[in-house]
Structure formats: C-alpha cells, structure tokens
Amino acid sequence: MTNILCIGAGYVGGSTIPIVASHCPQHRFIIVDINEERIAAWQSDDLPIYEPGLDEVVRRTRDKNLFFSTDVNRHIAEADIIFVSVNTPTKTFGRGAGKAADLQYWEKTARQISENSSFSKIVVEKSTLPVRTAEAMERILNSNGSGLHFDVLSNPEFLAEGTAVRDMENPDRVLIGGRETDSGRKAVETLVELYANWVPRERIITANLWSSELSKLVANAFLAQRISSINAISALCEKTEADVSEVAYAIGLDNRIGKYFLRASVGFGGSCFKKDILNLVYLCEHYGLPEVASYWEQVVAMNEFQEMRFASKMVASMFNTVAGKKIALFGAAFKANTNDTRESPALEVCRALLEERAEVIITDPHALENARDDLGELAARVVFEPDPYAAAKGAHAIALLTEWNQFAELDYEQIYGSMIKPAFLFDGRNLLDHSKLYELGFNVYPIGKPALTHLHAK
Ligand SMILES: NC(=O)c1ccc[n+]([C@@H]2O[C@H](COP(=O)([O-])OP(=O)(O)OC[C@H]3O[C@@H](n4cnc5c(N)ncnc54)[C@H](O)[C@@H]3O)[C@@H](O)[C@H]2O)c1
Numbered sequence: 001m002t003n004i005l006c007i008g009a010g011y012v013g014g015s016t017i018p019i020v021a022s023h024c025p026q027h028r029f030i031i032v033d034i035n036e037e038r039i040a041a042w043q044s045d046d047l048p049i050y051e052p053g054l055d056e057v058v059r060r061t062r063d064k065n066l067f068f069s070t071d072v073n074r075h076i077a078e079a080d081i082i083f084v085s086v087n088t089p090t091k092t093f094g095r096g097a098g099k100a101a102d103l104q105y106w107e108k109t110a111r112q113i114s115e116n117s118s119f120s121k122i123v124v125e126k127s128t129l130p131v132r133t134a135e136a137m138e139r140i141l142n143s144n145g146s147g148l149h150f151d152v153l154s155n156p157e158f159l160a161e162g163t164a165v166r167d168m169e170n171p172d173r174v175l176i177g178g179r180e181t182d183s184g185r186k187a188v189e190t191l192v193e194l195y196a197n198w199v200p201r202e203r204i205i206t207a208n209l210w211s212s213e214l215s216k217l218v219a220n221a222f223l224a225q226r227i228s229s230i231n232a233i234s235a236l237c238e239k240t241e242a243d244v245s246e247v248a249y250a251i252g253l254d255n256r257i258g259k260y261f262l263r264a265s266v267g268f269g270g271s272c273f274k275k276d277i278l279n280l281v282y283l284c285e286h287y288g289l290p291e292v293a294s295y296w297e298q299v300v301a302m303n304e305f306q307e308m309r310f311a312s313k314m315v316a317s318m319f320n321t322v323a324g325k326k327i328a329l330f331g332a333a334f335k336a337n338t339n340d341t342r343e344s345p346a347l348e349v350c351r352a353l354l355e356e357r358a359e360v361i362i363t364d365p366h367a368l369e370n371a372r373d374d375l376g377e378l379a380a381r382v383v384f385e386p387d388p389y390a391a392a393k394g395a396h397a398i399a400l401l402t403e404w405n406q407f408a409e410l411d412y413e414q415i416y417g418s419m420i421k422p423a424f425l426f427d428g429r430n431l432l433d434h435s436k437l438y439e440l441g442f443n444v445y446p447i448g449k450p451a452l453t454h455l456h457a458k
Pocket residue numbers: 007008009010011012013032033034035038072085086087088105108109126127128129157158159160161271272
C-alpha cells in the first residue's frame with residue numbers, strides 16, 4: 001500500500017483524486033485542505049463542487065480508501081507521494097501584478113512538506129505553474145538540512161470542468177514530466193504505474209519537466225485562442241450577414257483546422273484560460289520576447305471585447321437604454337454542467353448592465369450561490385431566482401449566457417406571454433431555436449448571425 005496525499009481540495013483535487021482512488025483500491029488516498037468548510041462539505045452529502053457523476057464516485061470510495069482531512073502536517077508526514085493542487089491565481093500585487101502567477105500558496109506548501117517529512121517523497125505538481133517552477137520547488141524541498149531527497153514531477157491536469165469525471169476516466173493523454181536522472185526516471189515510472197491502473201500505457205506520455213510545465217499553459221492558450229478567433233469572426237458576421245455557425249462548420253471540415261472549439265459565444269470564462277494566458281504573456285516578457293507576449297495577450301483582449309460587445313449590443317438594441325428595465329440573465333456559471341462562476345462572462349455582462357442601471361435577475365440551476373459570492377457588493381443589487389419562468393416574468397429581455405440544456409427545453413411561448421413587450425432575447429450561446437422564438441414574437445439577437453427582429457418591419 002502506498003499513502004497518496006493531495007494538498008488542495010478544490011475543483012482539481014476534489015474531482016481527480018476520487019477517480020484515482022476508485023481505480024487503485026490497493027492504495028490509501030487523503031485529500032487535505034486548510035479550508036475547514038470545504039473539507040466538511042466533502043465529507044457530507046452536499047459536495048462543494050457540482051460535477052456530473054462525481055457524487056457517485058465519492059460515495060463509492062469515501063471512508064474506504066479515500067479520506068478528507070484538515071490535518072495537513074500529519075498527512076504530509078505519512079505520505080509517499082504528494083500531489084499539490086493548491087490555487088495559483090494571478091498576482092494582484094508587486095512585480096508582475098495582473099499577469100504573473102501568485103506562487104505564495106505553492107511555496108508555502110513546499111516548505112510545509114519539507115518541514116514535516118522524515119522520509120523521502122515524490123512531490124507532484126498538479127497545479128498549473130510557470131515553466132521552471134519545479135526548479136524552485138526542488139531547491140526549497142531539498143535544502144531541508146536533513147539529507148532527505150525529494151523528486152519533483154510535473155503532472156498537469158487537462159480536465160475540463162463539466163466533464164471532469166469523463167475526462168479523468170478516459171483521458172486523451174496523461175502527461176508526466178520529470179528529471180532525466182536515475183531517481184527522476186524512477187519517480188516518473190512510479191507515477192506512470194499509478195495511472196496505468198486504468199489508463200492505456202500509450203496514452204501516458206512522459207517529457208522533461210519544463211516541457212510538461214509549459215504544455216499546460218500552451219494547451220490552455222491554444223484552446224482559448226480558438227474561441228477568440230471564432231468570436232472575432234462572429235463580430236464580422238454580424239456586420240455582413242454571414243452566419244458564424246455556417247462559417248465554423250465550413251472551415252471545421254478541413255482536417256487541418258478541425259471542428260472542435262469553434263462555437264462562437266459571449267466569451268470564454270473559468271478560472272484558468274485568462275490566468276494561464278496572462279502567465280504565458282508574463283513569461284514571454286520576462287524572457288525578452290515582447291512580440292510573442294503581445295500575440296498571446298490579444299486572445300484575452302478579444303475575449304474582453306466580445307463580452308463588452310454583447311452587453312453594448314443589448315443596450316443599443318433596447319433603444320439605447322436599459323435603466324430601470326428588468327433583464328433576466330439565463331445562466332451564471334462560466335459554462336454548462338458546473339457551478340463554477342470564476343471569470344464567468346455572465347457576471348461580466350451582469351456588471352455592465354448594472355452599470356447601465358438595469359434591474360438584473362439571474363437564474364441558474366447550480367451556480368447561484370457562487371454567483372452571489374463572486375459579485376460581492378453588487379450582489380445586493382441583483383435578484384437570484386432558481387426558477388427561470390419566475391426570472392423572466394415581467395422582464396423586458398432575456399440574455400442567455402450559459403448553455404445549460406435546461407434552458408433549451410423551456411416553454412418559450414409561456415415565457416413570451418409573461419414578458420413586457422417588445423420582448424428581447426439575446427442568445428449569447430446560440431443555444432436556442434431562433435426562428436421559432438422569432439415566430440413567437442421575440443426580437444432575437446444571436447451571436448454572429450443576423451438579428452431576427454420585428455422592430456424594423458413596422
Ligand atoms: N479548475 C480547473 O478546471 C483546473 C484545471 C486544470 C488545472 N487547474 C489548476 O489547478 C490548480 C487548482 O485549481 P482549482 O480550480 O482546484 O483551485 P481551487 O481554488 O478550487 O482549490 C485550491 C484549494 O487549495 C487550497 N489550499 C491553498 N493553500 C493551501 C495549503 N497551504 N494547504 C492546503 N490547502 C491549500 C485552497 O483552500 C483551495 O481549496 C490551479 O493551479 C489551477 O490553475 C485547474
């Protein structure tokens with residue numbers, strides 16, 4: 001039996017380790033966090049994150065070979081392998097503020113590991129980190145004065161929230177980076193063996209530490225770049241009566257381009273894309289590559305443009321004022337099937353509408369609590385309503401901002417009947433049947449397609 005510890009019980013630690021535990025009943029897994037409330041929630045029936053299929057895996061493994069605890073030091077002492085999945089947000093102070101990664105939680109963890117260890121261990125970076133962080137970690141860990149040796153591996157997490165269980169059960173690839181020394185190679189092999197309990201060997205790839213660390217930043221940058229690219233084209237489509245879905249389909253059939261991640265929308269969100277790209281931008285600046293830095297920075301700038309363009313279009317379409325108008329936002333989560341609202345475009349649109357003095361009401365099947373927290377002081381000016389029918393009642397407009405299936409299945413005839421006329425619907429995800437909504441009487445504004453409006457006809 002190997003004692004495997006994960007430090008950080010957030011979206012990553014909490015949605016990956018239970019699946020590893022379910023495939024490795026021969027090992028003992030502990031997930032620790034300094035946040036007592038979070039650990040208590042992981043021990044309850046009401047898990048702190050919503051992720052389809054996760055409840056079932058946690059129920060199956062918890063208190064068998066998976067345990068949750070706040071006693072970080074004790075479990076560090078017992079562990080053979082330590083995954084670290086603490087948060088690495090964008091720095092908000094000092095050098096690199098607004099771009100560089102804030103590594104204070106990571107460094108604190110490394111020191112804690114060093115102080116509480118009495119035998120050598122493998123330490124695995126699961127958090128997303130700037131390239132060459134492992135070098136600093138090795139220095140901190142191996143300067144403990146006790147002669148212990150720590151091997152630092154990079155094993156970035158590629159799961160997508162909303163499909164985390166499926167992604168972890170059946171990953172496209174698992175990437176493990178390590179030092180090309182005897183001990184480094186041995187550590188890599190130990191981690192390969194762990195994943196090989198359920199992942200086919202050919203999908204477990206190994207690389208040098210720096211390639212592995214950098215690959216995670218680059219994967220997110222490329223994914224976000226595709227969204228910004230198609231969103232840029234959506235703006236042009238709206239000026240030219242081209243249809244962005246038709247353009248995306250036509251170009252996506254070219255194998256060199258591929259069809260994935262070409263769906264135009266109000267913008268990308270989530271805790272990672274913006275943060276990781278800015279981190280990449282900072283690294284490029286640091287290494288004296290300003291052209292490369294500004295190339296990638298545009299991906300974030302385009303996303304901000306798209307969010308603001310959407311909010312501006314709402315105001316412009318509604319006769320240039322939304323002050324005092326009730327607007328129902330369908331969706332708060334940054335995408336469907338998660339309760340995560342970090343960097344959600346829905347909340348950006350919400351902030352912009354509040355600025356214009358609209359009365360905003362938000363509905364979402366799982367993310368209202370997080371939306372309230374993320375909006376901070378502004379939450380007092382927003383109504384949070386779990387029932388979409390109640391949210392839309394008496395509203396001048398609906399803005400669909402998260403692609404929850406539930407929103408596609410609503411009775412829009414009933415909704416139209418309960419709204420103020422003319423009724424507006426802004427579909428920030430191109431999720432709904434626009435012609436049908438138009439026939440019901442809505443003025444419909446999709447992304448990257450001609451608006452369907454009754455207003456000009458009269
Ligand atoms: N969310 C994602 O989809 C995703 C995907 C891939 C990679 N990542 C990366 O994984 C890392 C974690 O992301 P997340 O979304 O799980 O973050 P999160 O904020 O949800 O969770 C991090 C947890 O670490 C805990 N923590 C911080 N310092 C600690 C310490 N010293 N000891 C114990 N616990 C501590 C926090 O209390 C928090 O619960 C980040 O680097 C992120 O970039 C995230």
